[in-house]
Amino acid sequence: MAAHKRLHDGFEQDPDQPEKKRMERSVSFSTVIREAMVMKQVQSVFLVLEPLLRRVVQEEIQAGLLVPLFGDFPPDGREDWTTGEFARGVVKERAGKRPLLTGDVGLTMRDGRAVVNDLQFTDNSSWVRCRKFRIGARVVPGSYEGGRVAEAMTDAFNVRDHRGELYRKHYPPALTDDVWRLEKIGKEGAFHRKLRQNGVETVQEFVRMLNVKPEMLRAIMGDGMTDRMWEVTTSHARTCDAGDKVYAYAGQHGATVYVNALCQLVRLEFAGVQCAAQQLTRAQKAYVHQLFVEAFEQRHSLQEAEPLPAAMLLHASSSSNSLPMLQNAAPVAPPPLPATPLWFQSNQELDLQIVDELPDQNGCFGFQMY
CATH class of the missing domain: 1.10.150 (DNA polymerase; domain 1)
Known part of the structure; x- marks a missing residue:
């Protein structure tokens, strides 16, 4: 026992040396090599497992499926349901119809997300009891082993028929x-x-x-x-909007009719003077109507005129002025215009005296001033 004790004591460090130096031991080269090889093996295992894990995850998600659900699912407004209840909530297409939900109904997940590019309902939701659908997502039965993967679904919405x-x-x-x-x-x-x-x-x-x-x-x-x-x-x-474009058609003897895009009369000129259709004689109306018909027949080659101020238009939208001419008037030569102006542009008021008889003006009308 004494010899054993002395041998053991011989290997002890000098008590006068610091404690840190007594605890330090040199690391052997073989230990470093062994630890490096272990780390390399672990990294190699990770490199081998990564594609396998990705493949497993991808295969599981590729088995996902989008299905149409009744808008009132789940029953009683519950937030949880069983697999059987979910299956009973899937809407089947009507007899003779295509599958109710078409497009990218199979899911493929990338980095935890799935993108649906094309998804269409082939029927409206008016024939189901709640008149609404949901879109549900579930794992294809039999394609997954392990614990249950809960289904997901959207909010309820209407699907309308836009074929009309x-x-x-x-x-x-x-x-x-x-x-x-x-x-x-x-x-x-x-x-x-x-x-x-x-x-x-x-x-x-x-x-x-x-x-x-x-x-x-x-x-x-x-x-x-x-x-x-x-x-x-x-x-x-007649509720169609004619727009603001105006077209001019000039006939002989200085008469010009202005029409809009709907061939409604918006302005009438004789010798450069604007006149109202209601003030024309029967012969003048017949001539203007003839010009009006000619403008219609040449409507595709009419020259666009400058837009007219609102005060100069004849209110073409009015049904009474849409054609203020004679519908059955025969083509006639225009009657000569009177020598005196028919209208006077002046800011002063004119005192016109009405006479019982007008001088003969070859069928035209005018005012006689005193």
């Missing part, structure tokens, strides 16, 4: 709208075909003919359009 948008009427109709946008004229219907055969393709052309040649337009529509239907269609057409 292609045939919807416009209120008010635009100049460039197809003529079947008007009430009582169906797309590719009998009235539409008749109008198209006669060159009436747009609402603008319909209203132009309505303003200038209503009898011709009525004949095109035929007996199949009743008077009530005609009234509905023309009333809808």
